[in-house]
Amino acid sequence: MILEINHHSGVPIYRQIKDQVxxxxxxxxxxxxxxxxxVRELASQLKVTPVTVSKAYSxxxxxxxxxxxxxxxxxxxxxxxxxxxxxxxxxxETHLNKAVTTAIQLGLSQKKTExxxxxxxxxxxxxxxxx
Amino acid sequence: xxxxxxVVKAEGLIKKFNETVAxxxxxxxxxxxxxxGLLGPNGCGKSTLMRHMIGLYLxxxxxxxxxxxxAGKLTQKELSRIGYVHQEGELLxxxxxxxxxxxxxxxxxxxNTELENKYVKDSNLNRRSKVGTLSPGQRQKLSILLAIGxxxxxxxxxxxASALDPVARARFxxxxxxxxxxxQKTILVSSxxxxxxxKIIDHVIIMKDGKVVRNRSFDDxxxxxxxxxxxxxxxxxxxxxxxxxxxxxxxxNGQAVLILENPEVEKIKNQAESINSRIDFHPLPLEEIYTLxxxxxx
Numbered sequence: 001m002i003l004e005i006n007h008h009s010g011v012p013i014y015r016q017i018k019d020q021v022x023x024x025x026x027x028x029x030x031x032x033x034x035x036x037x038x039v040r041e042l043a044s045q046l047k048v049t050p051v052t053v054s055k056a057y058s059x060x061x062x063x064x065x066x067x068x069x070x071x072x073x074x075x076x077x078x079x080x081x082x083x084x085x086x087x088x089x090x091x092x093e094t095h096l097n098k099a100v101t102t103a104i105q106l107g108l109s110q111k112k113t114e115x116x117x118x119x120x121x122x123x124x125x126x127x128x129x130x131x
Numbered sequence: 132x133x134x135x136x137x138v139v140k141a142e143g144l145i146k147k148f149n150e151t152v153a154x155x156x157x158x159x160x161x162x163x164x165x166x167x168g169l170l171g172p173n174g175c176g177k178s179t180l181m182r183h184m185i186g187l188y189l190x191x192x193x194x195x196x197x198x199x200x201x202a203g204k205l206t207q208k209e210l211s212r213i214g215y216v217h218q219e220g221e222l223l224x225x226x227x228x229x230x231x232x233x234x235x236x237x238x239x240x241x242x243n244t245e246l247e248n249k250y251v252k253d254s255n256l257n258r259r260s261k262v263g264t265l266s267p268g269q270r271q272k273l274s275i276l277l278a279i280g281x282x283x284x285x286x287x288x289x290x291x292a293s294a295l296d297p298v299a300r301a302r303f304x305x306x307x308x309x310x311x312x313x314x315q316k317t318i319l320v321s322s323x324x325x326x327x328x329x330k331i332i333d334h335v336i337i338m339k340d341g342k343v344v345r346n347r348s349f350d351d352x353x354x355x356x357x358x359x360x361x362x363x364x365x366x367x368x369x370x371x372x373x374x375x376x377x378x379x380x381x382x383x384n385g386q387a388v389l390i391l392e393n394p395e396v397e398k399i400k401n402q403a404e405s406i407n408s409r410i411d412f413h414p415l416p417l418e419e420i421y422t423l424x425x426x427x428x429x
Contacts, residue, residue, distance in 0.1 A: 010413070010414030010415050010416045012349075012350035012354055048308075049166055051165055055350065105364065
């Protein structure tokens with residue numbers, strides 16, 4: 001698991017950890033049933049205090065992203081597919097919100113914006129070798 | 132079981148020097164496992180407070196206990212668990228670096244020579260140099276070693292890195308992060324270099340005029356302020372924006388930048404539609420939060 005912490009962004013560290021882990025679960029880079037590194041291991045990797053990692057792990061457990069197996073540790077929880085879809089949509093909505101409001105502010109039409117979006121899909125499909 | 136009894140507990144702590152009130156009814160608890168930043172302007176009482184924790188000062192009123200023991204009654208048992216770096220870094224100039232390390236080490240029942248050797252090497256300290264001839268930065272490095280060589284549980288650092296160059300400061304912060312990974316360690320650090328402190332602390336205590344004005348987890352403190360940028364998707368914004376906790380607001384041509392205290396992020400996101408705007412949230416760095424806490428009436 002690779003996480004990057006920005007100490008000067010002002011975003012609480014526990015939230016940076018939580019958001020990145022959530023995104024990695026949703027994109028499949030972290031898989032269901034995978035064990036997370038211990039609090040101390042992640043703390044020393046990220047150079048943050050164990051208190052902070054502990055807080056992030058607890059928050060993720062409360063959100064149902066992680067499950068604790070007594071005496072063993074924390075694992076990526078299995079998430080129901082409808083909840084997973086909702087979370088994915090939430091993540092994307094944040095990004096699209098910015099894109100659409102920027103388009104409006106720049107005075108670009110909806111038609112033009114939709115075409116740009118479509119073109120981008122085409123471009124990345126081609127790069128990925130898909131039809 | 133995790134031991135959660137506080138490392139330090141101050142209750143109604145008052146300290147006066149002649150007519151000057153240095154500490155004005157300070158109440159606080161410091162819990163183990165944290166790196167706590169003690170921040171505030173010069174003369175606000177940071178060093179005075181730290182000195183109570185090791186019994187160098189005694190309260191005029193109220194109490195200050197360290198590991199459950201009153202400031203005036205600290206014994207070898209508690210003191211051996213504490214490491215302290217002075218702001219002034221008082222050292223014996225006529226000794227060599229090596230003699231000074233041996234001299235201080237002799238006072239302690241244990242001394243980690245492995246840590247000592249690694250530290251001396253990493254920080255380019257010359258064991259044969261006379262302490263009196265060291266640069267301020269080298270003196271500070273030596274003071275730090277003398278405070279941590281006996282592997283204390285509670286490390287008190289009063290402006291420990293002010294004379295260090297950027298590389299030495301980064302090494303020093305790494306060293307603190309290594310120490311805190313061990314069970315039951317606690318580090319209290321005062322510093323004016325907020326961008327350094329920001330990297331390591333998980334709890335903040337801000338003092339002003341002898342009083343504690345903020346005392347909370349760093350993450351909670353970061354959550355309690357937000358810069359909010361509102362941009363109208365049409366031409367104009369309502370003159371009065373419907374947000375609570377506005378500390379400051381600038382508006383110009385359909386755009387507004389506000390600083391909010393305890394922002395209700397979800398509520399504000401929903402309000403974006405009603406005022407037909409785009410709203411961006413930007414957290415504040417410690418430097419700005421600190422400045423806000425210092426404003427009169429804050």
